[in-house]
Amino acid sequence: MSMYLEMIRVRFLMMLAYRTNYYSGILIYSINIGAYYFLWSAIYGGKEEIQGLSVAQMTTYVAVAWMARAFYYNNIDREIAAEIKDGKVAIEMIRPYSYLGMKTMQALGEGIFRLLFFSVPGMIIVALTFPVSFDASLTTWMFFFVSLIFSFIVNTHINLLTGMMTFFLFNNTGLIRAKRVVIDLFSGLLLPISFYPDWAQGLMSYLPFQAISYVPSMIFTEGFVGQEIYNALLLQAFWVFILLIPIRLTWILAKKHLIVQGG
Amino acid sequence: MNVIEVQNLRKEFNSYSSRPGLAGAFRDLFTRNYKVHAAVDNISLTVKQGEMVGYIGENGAGKSTTIKMLTGILTPTSGSIIVNGMNPHKQREEFVRTIGVVFGQRSQLWWDIAVQESFRLLKKVYRVSDEDYNHHMGHVIETLEIGPLLNKPVRKLSLGQRMRCELAAALIHNPPLLFLDEPTIGLDVLVKLKIRKFLKEINEQYKTTILLTTHDLTDIEALCERVVLLDEGKIIYDGKLNQLQAHAVEGKQIEFEFLSEIPRTSLPGSDNIQWEQKDATTWLGYINGDEQMVSQLISDVVQRNPIKNVRINEVSTEEIVRKIYEEGLALT
Amino acid sequence: MFNISLFFQYASQYLKTRLTYRVDTAIEILSDLLFQAVNLIFILIVFRHTSFLGGWNRDEIIFIYGFFLVPYALFTSFFNIWDFNDRYIVKGEMDRVLTRPVHSLFQIIMERMELESLFGVITGLVIMGYASVNQGLTFAWYDVLIFMLMVIGGAFIYAGIFISIATIGFWSDSRTDIMPMMYNISNYGRYPVNIYNKVIQFVLTWILPFAFVGVYPASYFLNKEEWYGYAFFTPVMGILFFGVAILLWNVGVKKYRGAGN
Numbered sequence: 001m002s003m004y005l006e007m008i009r010v011r012f013l014m015m016l017a018y019r020t021n022y023y024s025g026i027l028i029y030s031i032n033i034g035a036y037y038f039l040w041s042a043i044y045g046g047k048e049e050i051q052g053l054s055v056a057q058m059t060t061y062v063a064v065a066w067m068a069r070a071f072y073y074n075n076i077d078r079e080i081a082a083e084i085k086d087g088k089v090a091i092e093m094i095r096p097y098s099y100l101g102m103k104t105m106q107a108l109g110e111g112i113f114r115l116l117f118f119s120v121p122g123m124i125i126v127a128l129t130f131p132v133s134f135d136a137s138l139t140t141w142m143f144f145f146v147s148l149i150f151s152f153i154v155n156t157h158i159n160l161l162t163g164m165m166t167f168f169l170f171n172n173t174g175l176i177r178a179k180r181v182v183i184d185l186f187s188g189l190l191l192p193i194s195f196y197p198d199w200a201q202g203l204m205s206y207l208p209f210q211a212i213s214y215v216p217s218m219i220f221t222e223g224f225v226g227q228e229i230y231n232a233l234l235l236q237a238f239w240v241f242i243l244l245i246p247i248r249l250t251w252i253l254a255k256k257h258l259i260v261q262g263g
Numbered sequence: 264m265n266v267i268e269v270q271n272l273r274k275e276f277n278s279y280s281s282r283p284g285l286a287g288a289f290r291d292l293f294t295r296n297y298k299v300h301a302a303v304d305n306i307s308l309t310v311k312q313g314e315m316v317g318y319i320g321e322n323g324a325g326k327s328t329t330i331k332m333l334t335g336i337l338t339p340t341s342g343s344i345i346v347n348g349m350n351p352h353k354q355r356e357e358f359v360r361t362i363g364v365v366f367g368q369r370s371q372l373w374w375d376i377a378v379q380e381s382f383r384l385l386k387k388v389y390r391v392s393d394e395d396y397n398h399h400m401g402h403v404i405e406t407l408e409i410g411p412l413l414n415k416p417v418r419k420l421s422l423g424q425r426m427r428c429e430l431a432a433a434l435i436h437n438p439p440l441l442f443l444d445e446p447t448i449g450l451d452v453l454v455k456l457k458i459r460k461f462l463k464e465i466n467e468q469y470k471t472t473i474l475l476t477t478h479d480l481t482d483i484e485a486l487c488e489r490v491v492l493l494d495e496g497k498i499i500y501d502g503k504l505n506q507l508q509a510h511a512v513e514g515k516q517i518e519f520e521f522l523s524e525i526p527r528t529s530l531p532g533s534d535n536i537q538w539e540q541k542d543a544t545t546w547l548g549y550i551n552g553d554e555q556m557v558s559q560l561i562s563d564v565v566q567r568n569p570i571k572n573v574r575i576n577e578v579s580t581e582e583i584v585r586k587i588y589e590e591g592l593a594l595t
Numbered sequence: 596m597f598n599i600s601l602f603f604q605y606a607s608q609y610l611k612t613r614l615t616y617r618v619d620t621a622i623e624i625l626s627d628l629l630f631q632a633v634n635l636i637f638i639l640i641v642f643r644h645t646s647f648l649g650g651w652n653r654d655e656i657i658f659i660y661g662f663f664l665v666p667y668a669l670f671t672s673f674f675n676i677w678d679f680n681d682r683y684i685v686k687g688e689m690d691r692v693l694t695r696p697v698h699s700l701f702q703i704i705m706e707r708m709e710l711e712s713l714f715g716v717i718t719g720l721v722i723m724g725y726a727s728v729n730q731g732l733t734f735a736w737y738d739v740l741i742f743m744l745m746v747i748g749g750a751f752i753y754a755g756i757f758i759s760i761a762t763i764g765f766w767s768d769s770r771t772d773i774m775p776m777m778y779n780i781s782n783y784g785r786y787p788v789n790i791y792n793k794v795i796q797f798v799l800t801w802i803l804p805f806a807f808v809g810v811y812p813a814s815y816f817l818n819k820e821e822w823y824g825y826a827f828f829t830p831v832m833g834i835l836f837f838g839v840a841i842l843l844w845n846v847g848v849k850k851y852r853g854a855g856n
Contacts, residue, residue, distance in 0.1 A: 024772035031779045034795075042649045042790035043641050050644045174622030178629050185633045195640055276852065331853050336693040338849045352849065360696040371691055375612045387604045388695055390597065 003097060004105045011109030015117075025114070026122040029066050030129070036062045036190075037130050051194045056133060057221045058192075063123070063132045064144075065189050065217040070118040072152040072212060074107040077179070080163025081172045090258060100160055100251060107156050136220060143229055147216040150236035154211045157243035158183070164247075167254040188214025192223070208239040265345075266440055266472045267310035267333065272342035274303040274328050302328040304496035305342070312439070313470040315462075317483035317504070319584065320493030326476045329493070330444050333474070334364050347440055360389060363433035367445035370425065371432050372417045378428050379413040382435060389436035399437050406461050407431055423454035430458065434465070441465075443475045447482055459485045480581045492587065499587070507583060515557055517548045519564055520572040531563045544571070598701060605705040613711065624714050631664060631718050634785065649790035654729040655817050656786070661722030662816070663785050663809035666749030668715025674754040675707035677774050680764035689851060700758070700844050723816075730817075738816065745812035745826070748833030752807050753781070755836030758844060765847030777803070784809045800825070807832045 037059055044055040053061065080103060083089050092099045126132055136144070162179045166172040184190055186209035193201055193214045204210055215232045218224045224232055279295040303325040310316055320326050331337040332344060335351030335358055344351055347361045365371070372381040386396050404410050407427045412420060420428065426446065433441065443462075447455045463486065465471045477483060483490060483504065490507060492500035500507055521544045530538055530546065535556065537549040550560055561573060613620045638660060642653040651659075683689040683703065692699050692706075727734075760773050784805030788796045799806040812829045814822035 024776055028772065028776045028779050031776065032782075035779075035783050038791045038795070039641075039648075039786060042786075043645050045645060045647065047645070169618075171616065171619040171622075174619065174626045178622075178626040181626070181630050181633050185636065190633075190637055191640055195644060197640075197643065328853070331690065334694055336690050337851065337853050355693065356696045356698065358696075359694050362694070364694040366690065369687060369691060373608065373612075375615065376608055380608055380611065384604055384608055387601055388697055390696075 004101065007102055007105040008109035008112065011106045012113050015110055015113040025070070025118045026125060029070060029118065029122050030125055033063050033066050033126055033130065051192065053192065053194075053221070053223060056131060057223065059130055060132045060134075061192060061217050061221045061223070063126045063130065064220045065213050067119040067123050067126070068148055068151060068213065068216050069189060070122065071111050071115045071148060072155040073114075074110050074156065074159065076103045076107045076156065077159040077163040077176050079103070079106075080160070081166040081176065084163075084166040093255070093258070100247065103160065103163075104156055107159070108152070111152055136222065140220065140222060143233070144216055144220045147219050147233060147236060150233065150240055151212050151216050153240045154208055154236065154243065155183070157240070157247060158208065158212075160247055161243070161250060164250045164254050167250075167257050183209055183212060186210065187212040188217065192218070194223075208243060211236040211239045264312045265309045266312050266314075266347060267308065267474070268343075268345040269306065269308040269333070270343045271305050271307060272303055272329070272332065272344060273301060273305050273340045274325075274332060274337065275299050275301050275340045301340075301496050303332070303339075306493075306496070306498050308491065308498065308501065310472060310474065312472055313466065314489060315466055315473045315487045316475065317487035317490040318474055318476045318493065319480065319483060319490060324493040325496040326493055327444060330442055330474070330476060334362060334442055335359060360436060361438055361440065363436070363438040363441045365429050365433045365441075365443045365446050367426070367443075367448040370417065371429055372425070374418050375416055377414045377416055378409070378420075381417065381428075382413075382432060385432055385435050391436050395437070396435070400431070400435060403431050403434050403465075406464060407457070423450050426450060426454065427458065430461070437469065438471070439469070440472045441474070443473065443477075445477055446475070447477060447479055455479070455482070462486060480584060492584070515550055516576040517550065517557065517561065518545065518572075518574040518576060519548065519568075519570060520545045520574075522569040522571050525568055529568060531560065531567075536560065598697075601697065602705060606708070606710065609708060609710060620711055624711050627712060627714060628718065631715060634660060635722065649787050651787050654726045658723055658726035658730075658732075658817060659787065659809050659813040660785055661719045661724075661726060662813040663749075664715050664719030664722065666746045666753065666808050668712055668719065669746065669750035670753035670757075671715070672710055672712040673704055673708050673750075674757060675709055676703065676757055676761045677778070679703070679761040680774075684764040684851075687853065690853060693848070693851070699848055700841065727816075732816065732818075734816070741815065745815070745829045748830035749808035749812060751833030751837040752804055752829075755833070755838075755840040756781075756803060756805075758840035759836075762840075762843045762847040765850045765852075781805045781808075786810070804832050804836065 040058050040062065041055065044050065044058070048054065050058075080089075083092070089099065092102075123134070127134060158179070162172070162176055165175055169175065186204055186207060188210055189212075193204055193210050196204065215224075215236055219229055219232065276299070277297050278300055279297050282290055282296070302323075306325075306329065318326055318329070328337065332339050333346055333351060335355045338352045347358065349358045349361070351358050371385075372378065373384070382400070404413070407430060409424070409427050409431055412424050412428060417425060417428070430446065441462075447458060450458070459482065462473060466473060473486070475482065475487065488503060490500065490502070490504050491498055492507070518541070524543050525546065527538060527540075530548075535551045539547045539549070541547050548560060548564075550556055557575065564570070565573070635657070638653070638656055641648070642656070646652065648656055683692065689699070692702050695702060726732075756777060757774070760777060763773065780803055783791065783795065783799055784807075787810045788799050788806045791799070796806075800811075807825070807829045811822060811825040815826035
């Protein structure tokens with residue numbers, strides 16, 4: 001256990017070492033929030049609300065979605081892909097820890113860093129620049145944080161899976177890029193799921209992506225109320241456990257593959 | 264004719280150090296400790312056409328930095344460089360057509376395509392005519408024995424094979440001046456010998472001037488009459504290799520192997536001789552003096568003791584260089 | 596002349612490499628298409644809930660997006676320098692580039708070209724075609740020439756901005772995130788600038804002129820006469836920004852510190 005804590009700490013220090021990322025990360029997210037803020041303001045025009053969300057809720061939705069992304073987003077898929085390609089994974093296999101567990105812990109270290117140094121100061125900047133409301137109740141904040149942890153786990157699961165695909169594909173960069181695009185679109189980061197046509201919403205309810213961004217953002221903006229919150233959290237928890245199955249299976253297959261191919 | 268003329272060349276770098284620990288990392292976010300460091304410190308050097316010069320020094324002595332300035336990659340902080348009659352950095356594109364460069368640690372060839380495709384691309388880059396290419400490269404390919412490798416992609420070659428191809432690639436435009444930075448690093452003895460033989464040949468055939476840096480001093484012994492020794496950015500020796508040996512090592516080492524065990528007392532003693540016992544029957548004598556004294560010592564010892572074998576040891580360049588860096592060298 | 600034939604030499608080598616990795620190339624084109632589709636889907640869905648965006652209708656916005664894709668495709672095919680600092684400065688590949696008798700920037704452009712991104716030109720043309728038919732737009736024969744001029748201008752603006760940023764690597768080898776930041780800012784150019792506030796409009800027009808890659812030139816083809824002045828300024832901005840970038844590059848190369856120091 002202390003070993004995994006150490007990994008979180010090391011990754012945290014590594015993140016700290018890159019000083020410009022620290023400032024520019026916040027700026028990048030603010031730039032994106034700004035773009036969507038203006039876009040949504042123009043889309044709303046004079047309208048009171050679209051799909052049950054007011055323009056103020058929409059702005060908050062965008063800001064929270066991006067700042068939550070700062071926490072759950074990580075590059076472990078690319079790292080895993082690189083380590084498989086360099087043959088480092090074969091060495092990692094003989095180490096006395098779980099490779100995937102270690103990667104998850106590194107992601108967590110990165111996530112905590114980003115939460116403290118990106119999201120929190122970023123939120124302050126965004127709150128000063130754009131009309132965002134953070135006057136959610138204490139229970140909403142609590143539900144939001146629980147939901148955020150689930151987001152992180154679901155997203156990390158998906159990253160582990162995409163990263164491991166490198167065992168079976170020669171070059172994985174295309175898939176990794178495609179995954180990012182799909183997540184941005186289907187997780188509700190760019191558009192709340194409720195804006196999609198009904199058939200698309202039906203389709204997406206069978207996919208894990210909305211557990212990543214749509215759920216925490218809707219909880220925070222109080223787009224979900226009462227029973228809806230519990231249902232959404234249960235859905236996230238469902239995906240947290242279900243995704244463990246393909247991860248386990250892929251890992252077993254990957255190990256076989258590694259033995260046959262010799263790294 | 265001087266191919267390389269360097270005067271008071273100097274290159275400074277800014278470097279910064281990280282502070283330790285978490286608090287240090289936080290402080291580094293805002294300010295950093297900078298300091299100026301001269302990687303090359305006022306060196307002057309001339310190389311004539313057809314010379315093969317060994318440029319040696321420890322890691323960080325400034326070898327690579329010098330080579331990079333001579334090849335036009337880096338701009339000097341101060342001083343003047345004329346190579347092949349040009350200023351390497353100012354006239355870069357024209358200049359680099361007159362030199363060949365091999366970086367042992369970095370590939371010049373395209374990783375994914377066949378070697379000959381890389382050659383074809385470089386032939387185009389250096390604007391070499393078909394006629395010149397066929398005439399000159401046919402010979403290079405044959406001597407380096409890389410004919411069978413030409414249609415393999417670079418990533419499939421072994422290090423030795425790749426290095427021979429790298430060398431050929433640097434010679435596509437038949438440059439009168441060749442820079443080799445660690446060309447034999449990590450290679451096995453046979454490949455090393457092949458490369459040395461080849462370098463000697465082109466040096467004789469085309470009067471190609473070669474400047475070579477290496478950690479393997481046997482390369483230098485095999486190829487270079489002249490060595491330039493660098494320490495902390497300064498030239499500490501520039502001259503003939505054999506004179507370096509004469510300067511650096513005062514006297515000779517003589518190894519006596521006796522038939523039986525011999526006590527120290529039965530060996531001649533004088534201020535100029537130091538004895539060291541190697542094993543029960545073998546003694547090493549260090550003598551400070553010329554050949555006359557050496558032969559005098561041998562006859563003294565042999566007269567008094569039954570002897571099995573006598574050997575005068577040549578001191579290797581490696582030992583000399585080690586000695587220089589450990590003890591310093593009295594410059595002449 | 597020499598440079599052009601050299602370019603084709605590199606391009607043919609590039610195609611040979613790509614043909615060896617056919618599956619990767621296909622996946623790359625597919626993921627490009629997906630990326631282009633996402634933005635289109637966004638526009639389509641948004642217009643399910645509104646009929647105007649800052650006074651522009653659905654088909655106009657789609658046309659602007661389609662136009663944007665064409666110069667952007669040219670830019671991503673030939674100016675792949677987003678990892679210049681890592682690849683060329685930190686790993687020292689610049690050493691090798693500088694020992695060859697061709698302009699260093701031109702070499703890097705040729706080494707890093709990704710011709711499969713040119714597929715975006717087709718996507719862009721298809722999207723523009725769809726939007727034009729929907730609105731019943733008509734074009735004169737010389738519009739083709741103007742289109743090419745505007746596209747090249749737009750690609751040069753992108754190239755100019757990103758090359759200028761890459762040159763920072765010559766002065767400082769520490770990692771910076773300005774590159775990704777710029778990619779994010781460039782997204783602003785995909786929508787009409789009049790939806791942003793005055794400061795952002797000014798920045799997108801004169802400082803980081805991404806508006807010249809999308810809405811301004813596109814407005815010429817959409818017959819939005821109030822924007823014509825800006826539209827015709829596109830090639831000028833392109834030459835200006837590209838020229839400055841090359842100037843910065845040439846100064847920067849002299850400051851190159853080499854790797855491993």
